[in-house]
Amino acid sequence: MGIKSFMGKRAAPEKPTETRISVRDYMTENLVTFREHENIMDVMEKLIKHGISGGCIVNEKMELLGMISEGDCMKEISDSRYYNMPMSDLTVGKRMVKNVQTIDGNMNVLEAARKFTEMKFRRFPILEDGKLIGQISQRDVLRAAIKLRSHTWAH
Known part of the structure; x- marks a missing residue:
């Protein structure tokens, strides 16, 4: 006589709902962008106003021309003071990083x-x-990791 189990049939483990994990799903689409001819002081004001540390420089067709960051602006402040040059005539195009690394969505x-x-x-x-x-x-990636953890990673 065999031992009988009184446990009922176990339900199949639930599959986690598929979580979207592409860069496109977590990227910011509503961007603050700049133009080559903008004054560097105006860019600094926009960075502060929008609470961002940098942004893309685009043309009228939204083609990427370069990027500008707080660090680029800091360098400009330092150089202008050192060389006693006015910042009022300096454009983003002169300070932007042109060789920009992009990422696939x-x-x-x-x-x-x-x-x-x-x-x-x-x-x-x-x-x-x-x-x-x-x-x-980086912050977008952190948000994605938190969201993914709640769906797929062991707690």
């Missing part, structure tokens, strides 16, 4: 985290068909 957001740590950048622009469609920051 379809990349897994966890892969993006690795790219952030390897390259030491604070943000990456995302292009589609040559046009700026968004930007992902």
